[in-house]
Amino acid sequence: MGTHSHHHDYNFSEQYKFAGTAKVLSLVAIVVGIVAVAFGMLSSDHIIVERTYANLLLMGYYFTCVCAAGAFFVALQLVTQSGWSAGLIRIPQAMASILPIASIILFIIIALGLTTHNLYHHWHAEGLIDPNSPNYDALVAGKASYLNMPWFLGRQIIFMGLYSVFAVILAKLSYNEDLVGGLSSYKQSFKLSAIFLVIFGFTTPIWSFDTIMSLEAHWFSTMFGWYNFAAMWVSGLCVIALILIFLKKAGYMSWVNENHLHDLGKLIFGFSIFWTYVWFAQFMLIWYANIPEETVYFYKRFEPEYKLWFWINIIINFVAPLLLLVDRDAKRRLNMMAFVCILLLLGHWLDYYIMIMPGTVETHRGFGFIEVGTAIGFMGIFIFLVMNKLSRHPLAAKNHPFLDESLHHQI
Amino acid sequence: MSNTKYILGSFADPDEMMHGIDKLQASNISIYDCFTPMPIHGIEAKLGVKPSRLPIAAFIFGATGTVLGFSLLYYTMAYDWPMNVGGKPSLPLPNFVPVTFEVTILLCALGMVATFFFRNHLFPGRTPRVMDLRATDDRFIIAIDANENTDHALIDNLLKEAGAVEVKYNDRKYVSYE
Numbered sequence A: 001m002g003t004h005s006h007h008h009d010y011n012f013s014e015q016y017k018f019a020g021t022a023k024v025l026s027l028v029a030i031v032v033g034i035v036a037v038a039f040g041m042l043s044s045d046h047i048i049v050e051r052t053y054a055n056l057l058l059m060g061y062y063f064t065c066v067c068a069a070g071a072f073f074v075a076l077q078l079v080t081q082s083g084w085s086a087g088l089i090r091i092p093q094a095m096a097s098i099l100p101i102a103s104i105i106l107f108i109i110i111a112l113g114l115t116t117h118n119l120y121h122h123w124h125a126e127g128l129i130d131p132n133s134p135n136y137d138a139l140v141a142g143k144a145s146y147l148n149m150p151w152f153l154g155r156q157i158i159f160m161g162l163y164s165v166f167a168v169i170l171a172k173l174s175y176n177e178d179l180v181g182g183l184s185s186y187k188q189s190f191k192l193s194a195i196f197l198v199i200f201g202f203t204t205p206i207w208s209f210d211t212i213m214s215l216e217a218h219w220f221s222t223m224f225g226w227y228n229f230a231a232m233w234v235s236g237l238c239v240i241a242l243i244l245i246f247l248k249k250a251g252y253m254s255w256v257n258e259n260h261l262h263d264l265g266k267l268i269f270g271f272s273i274f275w276t277y278v279w280f281a282q283f284m285l286i287w288y289a290n291i292p293e294e295t296v297y298f299y300k301r302f303e304p305e306y307k308l309w310f311w312i313n314i315i316i317n318f319v320a321p322l323l324l325l326v327d328r329d330a331k332r333r334l335n336m337m338a339f340v341c342i343l344l345l346l347g348h349w350l351d352y353y354i355m356i357m358p359g360t361v362e363t364h365r366g367f368g369f370i371e372v373g374t375a376i377g378f379m380g381i382f383i384f385l386v387m388n389k390l391s392r393h394p395l396a397a398k399n400h401p402f403l404d405e406s407l408h409h410q411i
Numbered sequence B: 001m002s003n004t005k006y007i008l009g010s011f012a013d014p015d016e017m018m019h020g021i022d023k024l025q026a027s028n029i030s031i032y033d034c035f036t037p038m039p040i041h042g043i044e045a046k047l048g049v050k051p052s053r054l055p056i057a058a059f060i061f062g063a064t065g066t067v068l069g070f071s072l073l074y075y076t077m078a079y080d081w082p083m084n085v086g087g088k089p090s091l092p093l094p095n096f097v098p099v100t101f102e103v104t105i106l107l108c109a110l111g112m113v114a115t116f117f118f119r120n121h122l123f124p125g126r127t128p129r130v131m132d133l134r135a136t137d138d139r140f141i142i143a144i145d146a147n148e149n150t151d152h153a154l155i156d157n158l159l160k161e162a163g164a165v166e167v168k169y170n171d172r173k174y175v176s177y178e
Helices: A020-041 A046-079 A084-088 A090-097 A099-115 A138-142 A149-180 A184-211 A224-249 A258-289 A292-301 A304-325 A328-332 A334-360 A369-392 A403-407 B014-026 B043-047 B054-080 B093-119 B152-162
Strands: B006-011 B033-035 B140-145 B166-170
Touching: A020 A046, A020 A369, A046 A084, A046 A090, A046 A099, A046 A149, A046 A184, A046 A224, A046 A334, A046 A369, A084 A090, A084 A258, A084 A403, A090 A099, A090 A149, A090 A224, A090 A369, A099 A149, A099 A369, A149 A184, A184 A224, A224 A258, A224 A334, A224 A369, A258 A292, A258 A304, A258 A328, A258 A334, A258 B093, A292 A304, A292 A334, A304 A328, A304 A334, A328 A334, B006 B014, B006 B152, B014 B043, B014 B140, B014 B152, B033 B043, B054 B093, B152 B166
Parallel strands: none
Antiparallel strands: B006 B140, B006 B166, B033 B140
C-alpha cells in the first residue's frame, strides 16, 4: 500500500514453547488412548475387538484427514496466491508435516483390520469370490479385480504416500524460506502445489471410496468422495482455527487478529453448508429413486440404533454452524469460534461414526470407554505431534512474500 | 460569505489521504465523505461509517424467496393437483428442498442487487452523482462541508500539509457528466 513504510513491533521469530500443562495433558491423553485400545483388543469377545478396530479406523481416518486438510490448505493458499493466510500458515504447515505419521498409523490399522477380518469383511472373506463356495457373492466377485487385498493396500500406499511427500516438501520449502529468503521457495511451492491439488482432487474421492465406502462393498455412491472431502475440509479448518485461538490465548501470534479468524470462520461456515449440500444430494437422490440396492445404506442408518444419531448429525453439522456463525461478529469472537469449532469437530466424529459403524459392528453399536478413549488417544497424538512441530520453527513465515499483506488484512 | 458548498482535497496517494483524514480529525473538522477509485482498508473505521445494513435486506429477500418457493411447490404439487411421483407422499419435503433453496438464492441475489442500485442511485437514465470525476480514476478525495466547517484557511493548510495535490472550492455539490 503506497509509499509509506510500515513499522511493526512484531517478533516474527517467536517460537511456541511446548511444555507444561499442554504437554502433560497430551501425554496423558495418549496413555488413555493406549489403555482404551488395549482394553478392547485384549477382550475375549470378538464383537468388542471388532468395535475397537472400527474405532481405530474412525480416528485413524479422522487424524489423517485433518493432517491432509492442512496440506490442502497450504497448497490452496499458494495456488491462489492468497495473502491473508500468510501470517498463520505455520499452523497448517505443522499439520501437513505430520501427515506421514498419520498415514502410517492409518495404514497399520487398515492392514491389520483387513487381515484379521475385523474390517472390510463385506468384500474380504473366505469364498466370497469362489463360484463353488456357499459364501459366493456375485456382486463382490464382480468388483474383485478392484477390491482385492494387494491392490487395495497398494492404493492406500500410493495415495497416502503421494499426499505425505507433497505435504512434507511444501512445509520444508517454507521452513527453508525463513533461512534463505528470496522468492525461489515460493515459486517452487507454487508449482508443487498446483501438481498436488490435481492429484489430491482426483484421488481423495477414490481414497474415501476405498477406506470408508468399501466397508459396505455392495453399496456405492459417486457423491461419497465429495461428501468425505467436505467433512475433511471442514474439520481441518476447525482444527486450524482452534490451534490459532489456543496460540492467541497463550499470548502468541500477535500479528494475527480477528480479521484472519473471520476469514477462517467464513470458510468453516461456507463449507459446512457445502457438506450439507453433498450430504443432502446423496440422501435425496437415493430417497427419490428408491432402488433397494441403494436404499440399503440408509435403511441401516434408519434402524433404531442409529436413527437418532443420524438426525443429530445434521443438527450439529448444518443447523448449528448456520445459526451460530451467520453473524459477522460471531466469526470474529475467539470464544464463539472456539465453541463452534469444538462442536463441529465432535459433529464430524459423529459423521464418521455413522459412516463406519453400520458397516462394521452393525447392530452391536456401542458408545463407551472404547469410543471416548480412542478419540482422546488420537487427540493426544495429534496435539503432541503438531504442537511439537510448531515449537520447532518460528510462528511466522517471516520471508513469505505476502506476509505484509496478511498484516494489513482487513474485512 | 462565499458560495462554497464543499471543499475537496484531492490526493494522488491513498496513504497521504489517510494521513489527511487524521490531521483534519485532530483539528475537529468533520469530514463529509471520502471518494476513492479502489477500496481502502481501514477507511470505514477511521471515518466512523456504520456497517452496511445490506445483510438485513438480504435476509428479508431470502426469507421471502423461501416462503414463495415453498408456497408454489405446495400449491402445485400438494394442494391444487396432488401428484403421485414414484409412490412418494403427496407432500414430499426432501423434493421441495432444491427448488425452495434455489428460489431463496434467486430472490436474495436479485433483491440485493436491486437494493444496492436503489441505495446508490444507480439506475438506467440516472445522471451519476459524482463530487469529483477523478475519484473514479486516479485521485483520492476528501470532501468537507464548507458551511459546517468555517475555517477554510485552516482546512486548506491541513490538506496541503498532508500532501493534497489540489484543493477545490465547489459551489455545487455534484459535478455531472456534461
